[in-house]
Amino acid sequence: MVQTKVLTPDDWRVWRSLRLAALTEAPAAFGSVLADWQGDGDVEERWRHRLTVVAFNVMADVAGTPAGMVSGAWDAPDVELISLWVAPFARGRGVGDRLVATVVEWARSQHAPRVILSVKDDNVPAIRLYRRHGFHEAGPSEDSKPGSPETLFVRRL
Structure with missing residues (x-):
């Protein structure tokens, strides 16, 4: 059974573990x-800060x-779904579905008009996961880099 937990800055150790694994x-x-997250960047203050400045973080x-x-981050007026990762042992067990649904539910509770990613x-x-949850392609993403194209996906709420 998949359980979810909304994280606070006090949960920085588990967030750190998951982020480094991802x-x-x-x-x-x-x-x-x-x-970027190792060496001088691997400090408690930075991990806590990440869990503070991004509005909604779930494990x-x-x-x-x-x-x-x-995570769900504000990209006013929308919520942007970011940092999704599922550990290899848990893939195919509904974890990704549960995490996406959790961000969509939170965005809806915050009265965001859309979730973007x-x-x-x-x-x-x-891409299959996002389409299953009602996301649609909306063109090239601003996050695209040369040699690494990205697509913006949108779900209206």
Whole structure:
């Protein structure tokens, strides 16, 4: 069974663990790179700050083991779904569905008109997940970088 928990800055250790695992396991899926969050960047104050400045942060667990994460950030007036990652052991078990639904529910409770997100064009499993949850392609993302195209997806609420 998939459980979710809304994180606070006091949960920085579990967020750190999940974020570092995500950047290690799926480096091409994110705008950040592992090196940005290691060394001098790997300090409690920075992890707490990340959980403070991004409005909504959630982790999922399966049988008591951290299994994924996602965040919802304000991109006024919309909510942007960011930092979605599911641990390999938990894929295909509904974790991604639960995390996406959690952000959509939160955005709706905040009266956001839409949830938006950017996804790398070659991330087929993520694109399938987002389409399953009613997201539609809305053109190239502003986050696209040369050699790494991204598409903006939108879901109206």
